[in-house]
Amino acid sequence: MPEVFIDGKRYEYEGQPMLLQFILDQGLEVPFFCYHPSMSIPANCRQCMVKVGTPVKDRETGEFELDENGDRKIRWFPKPQTSCSTPLQDGMVVHTQETSEEIARAQKDNLEFILINHPLDCPICDQAGECPLQIQTYKYGPEGSRFEVKKVHKPKHVDLGPRVTLDAERCINCTRCVRFTEEISETNQLTIVDRGDSNYPTTAPGETFDDPYSMNTVDICPVGALTSTDFRFKARVWEMNQTPSIDITNGKGCNIDLWTRDNEVLRITPRQNEDVNDYWMPDAGRDAYKLFNENRVDRPSITLDENNQSNTSWNNAIETFAEVIEANDPSDITIVGSPHASVEENYVFNKFFNLLGVSNAKFTPHVIPGSGDGFLITDDQAPNTNGCRVINLDETDDGAIQSVVSDAKVVIILSDDLIGRDVLTSSDLESPYTISLATNISDTTKASDLVIPITCVAEHAASYVNVDGRIQRSYPAKETKYTNRRLNLEMSEGRLDRFGTNFDNWVSEENKVDCLPLWEFLNKLADRLGLEFEYNHSREIFTELSNSLDVLSNVSYDRMDEEKGVQLPIKQKEVKA
């Protein structure tokens, strides 16, 4: 196998890796800015310099030439090389900043150069705390600068598009953002204009940066030049908790992180998963943070007289729910599951009412044909259509839902805005007694007689099966009125080192929504109805599922955690419009 010597240590390699990526793969480090593993390599930041040489071979014999100590003679490249663009060669010898004074010096000088015109506004810059330039400068940079002349001033707070704001002064011209629009989102909306110390990225005249993936450039910008217009100045990264989760705005199930502070989700960023979304996610998915904070169903509510919904106590809500069930024949009750709710929720929802003799839950996929783009945005608007299929809910089209609903005396809807998405009209819900188990206020909850607030994806651990049949899970990222982060072991808690700020204690009550996980609410209802039904955790539900369903055997939360989701042996069905 070919070999390479990095800082005196021997490594073997396969294929044709580039030096920088190989070094990073070994858990070693060389500072860099412009390189991104998913994009082309322009080698324009010049930060990843290393010293490289190849062994000298005798032309005739093909043997290595040796020096007087019996070591291989090395022919050094005349100048430092950018490791990102240097392919490995058999026998190559590499010195990074760890073993070469010259390289350490070159990297330091390059940083000094990059910083000539970069404003030193870390204290107010949004990138502070997660800025590669800040980190590399701290680790490898100079302590001062020889450039004491005035810095060049470029355009500031420019709205490149509806979601991205540019501060051109901070740009170090790595061209990652430009390459992103050329190679990944393929809208070609950005370019670098002007040159030397006055260049910066912008759009063509009269165009706006409205790429549906525009905010990915904010993530990959190695400085604070591109910032999220929405998130700017809202919080510091070190004040927030970061919890892995799943994008619930369409069927792809992009892997994401939820950034929370004081029980509010403040931003959403993609989490790398090469089987699903690589490093990227659509802008629409990032907007979902509002769903978790705003317009929540907070406390149960009940419609007493026509159009007059008012909050009520949990006890009263349970009592009312139970009375409605007791007063009606199971055959008069229709239950509607939801591709917007998790596997666990749909399962317990269906099981609970099955135990009461109600027939299987129906569900209707939420598909808008033509809205997908073949990349990360799908026609399927829901995160768990395949999850409903896996647990064998009754898949029907919109018309069928409408007819069963109009025949029923009681309709119970799980987390699905059937009116908002034009499956039903509010008049369809006028005659049956309608109960909604919901996370957000919607046209459907407004037309319901009883609304039970349940936890959303940001508040519970649960799994979702994406359009490609991959099951992935969420973790609770924010507390509700009744969860306790110190008792709920699924929850992440502040920074790992726990030297957080007060925010880590998440003190204010007002951001905690008064809602329950569906299974906990059903426990209480079961208690009242004398039904044998109890789950303490979604993990328990999932274990039951994986024991009873073939497709889910061998699948567990632990496996999903380890493998970032598990591909199930199911094929995507023809989507019904």
Next chain:
Amino acid sequence: MAELSFTQEELDEIERLKDKFPTAKAATLRVLWLAQNKYGHVKDEVQNLVAEALDVPKAHVHGVARFYTQYYKEEKGKFVLDVCTCLSCQLCGGYDILHHLEDELGIQAGETTDDGMFTVNEVECLGACGYAPMLQVTNGVYVNNLTKEKVDTLLENLKNGNMPEFESKAMPELEKRNQAASE
């Protein structure tokens, strides 16, 4: 500005230029040049026209146009006089030439005369330091070893539509060296 367009002849020329390069993007420089010769500038609309003709992203053409100072991103005079005031020219009186031009034409560096005839720019080294001071006429001919009189004549000639000849100069040192080598 009226609707811009290329004539069939120009479009054929663009096709020909495209064929010379492996990708359409690579022909951007040449086609921008063609457009500038036609319109005298490559303002935003012209850049977009070029992007359409080449079927390449607008942003790409914009980036190229803004990279090179030789492409005029605004309307200029019929003759653009780039006066070098970089070190060699400065020492040999580049600023005197510049100020003389400014006085003669009644404009400041960077401006265009009211009749649209001349634009005067102050530029960095154009690589003719050996014949300083010098200026360049509209991305083209160099006028070297300038004196005020030479400038006056130049203006007069240009007004009458006479472009100066390209002055070729041999380097005395080089000549000596060549001679030595041939002996």
